[in-house]
Amino acid sequence: MSRTIEAVKAELERLPLPDGGNLISRDMIRALSVEGGDVRFVIEAPSPQIAGQMEPLRLAAEKLVAAIPGVQSVRVALTAHTPAAAPKPPSLKVGGHPQPQEGRMNPPGVKAVIAIGSGKGGVGKSTVSSNLAVALARAGKKVGLLDADIHGPSQPRMFGVSKRPASPDGKTIIPLHAHGVTLMSIGLMLPEDKAVVWRGPMLMGALQQMMMQVEWGELDVLIVDLPPGTGDVQLTLGQKSDLAGAIVVSTPQDVAMLDAKKALDAFETLKVPVLGLIENMSLYKCPNCGHEAHLFGEGGVAAEAERLGLPVLANLPIDLETRLGGDAGTPVALGDGVMAQAYAQLADRLIKGGIV
Numbered sequence: 001m002s003r004t005i006e007a008v009k010a011e012l013e014r015l016p017l018p019d020g021g022n023l024i025s026r027d028m029i030r031a032l033s034v035e036g037g038d039v040r041f042v043i044e045a046p047s048p049q050i051a052g053q054m055e056p057l058r059l060a061a062e063k064l065v066a067a068i069p070g071v072q073s074v075r076v077a078l079t080a081h082t083p084a085a086a087p088k089p090p091s092l093k094v095g096g097h098p099q100p101q102e103g104r105m106n107p108p109g110v111k112a113v114i115a116i117g118s119g120k121g122g123v124g125k126s127t128v129s130s131n132l133a134v135a136l137a138r139a140g141k142k143v144g145l146l147d148a149d150i151h152g153p154s155q156p157r158m159f160g161v162s163k164r165p166a167s168p169d170g171k172t173i174i175p176l177h178a179h180g181v182t183l184m185s186i187g188l189m190l191p192e193d194k195a196v197v198w199r200g201p202m203l204m205g206a207l208q209q210m211m212m213q214v215e216w217g218e219l220d221v222l223i224v225d226l227p228p229g230t231g232d233v234q235l236t237l238g239q240k241s242d243l244a245g246a247i248v249v250s251t252p253q254d255v256a257m258l259d260a261k262k263a264l265d266a267f268e269t270l271k272v273p274v275l276g277l278i279e280n281m282s283l284y285k286c287p288n289c290g291h292e293a294h295l296f297g298e299g300g301v302a303a304e305a306e307r308l309g310l311p312v313l314a315n316l317p318i319d320l321e322t323r324l325g326g327d328a329g330t331p332v333a334l335g336d337g338v339m340a341q342a343y344a345q346l347a348d349r350l351i352k353g354g355i356v
Contacts (some may be wrong), residue, residue: 037072119259153187160329238270
């Protein structure tokens with residue numbers, strides 16, 4: 001039998017392959033067996049595509065082996081090697097109940113965490129957060145931005161990013177980087193039009209993950225863009241993290257100030273120091289005639305700040321370029337115009353105040 005096997009291999013060595021070598025030298029013969037005068041073997045192609053082109057070679061191999069003295073029958077099968085599928089990256093589940101952890105919810109390597117909140121939605125809190133982050137980065141600071149507005153994340157659009165953060169082990173989250181800012185948002189983990197329908201414990205679990213499982217690296221400051229109101233996210237962050245302070249954004253409108261006061265009271269209840277207030281949409285300046293109009297009222301934010309003994313950190317007007325930059329993913333603070341200068345002054349104020 002061994003003689004027949006050697007004779008079979010010798011014949012198969014006579015069949016050259018189009019890309020060089022032969023069936024024996026390329027190690028493409030499998031399950032070669034001889035029983036009496038019956039010979040069986042398999043030709044294994046490198047891929048299914050190549051196997052589809054090798055039928056003439058199979059027939060030629062069968063004919064050569066059948067001519068060997070003593071061989072009565074030949075069966076040659078053709079198959080293909082299927083490469084092992086690349087391992088799928090570990091699945092990362094976001095949300096769910098918070099996990100027990102030792103110590104405070106303070107990301108390692110982050111020197112200061114500043115929360116930016118508002119009593120109600122639509123006052124420009126996320127716009128202020130994104131542009132302040134960019135302004136601080138342009139001032140030479142290492143800045144992270146956490147979009148904690150889980151039900152209404154907007155930072156991916158404002159920074160022009162959509163790639164899903166990687167997770168090499170199913171636990172660690174690698175954040176994205178844009179415009180000099182390290183960025184993380186629940187909006188990066190889901191399709192843009194996908195609603196986050198979660199109860200409070202899942203919100204708290206997601207916040208814990210984005211604070212502690214993200215590889216933030218060494219940062220001078222992590223800005224947390226809070227959702228509107230005074231709910232679970234504010235409560236969890238205020239109770240479990242050591243915040244350097246909070247900034248409250250409001251328009252001058254009385255209705256907005258009513259809710260801003262509640263946000264201020266919530267931070268006081270949580271013993272989070274308020275660094276100051278920002279009056280957004282403070283006025284509108286006509287680009288044609290230069291007339292200034294206080295569309296949402298005037299003086300409300302300044303009056304509340306004076307009552308509480310807090311500074312007004314900035315008065316930011318309604319500005320078309322700010323809106324266009326946010327929609328296009330290029331924050332206005334990246335430029336050199338009036339609004340970029342306003343955010344640069346705000347960043348400088350925080351730096352000189354020793355906050356960042």
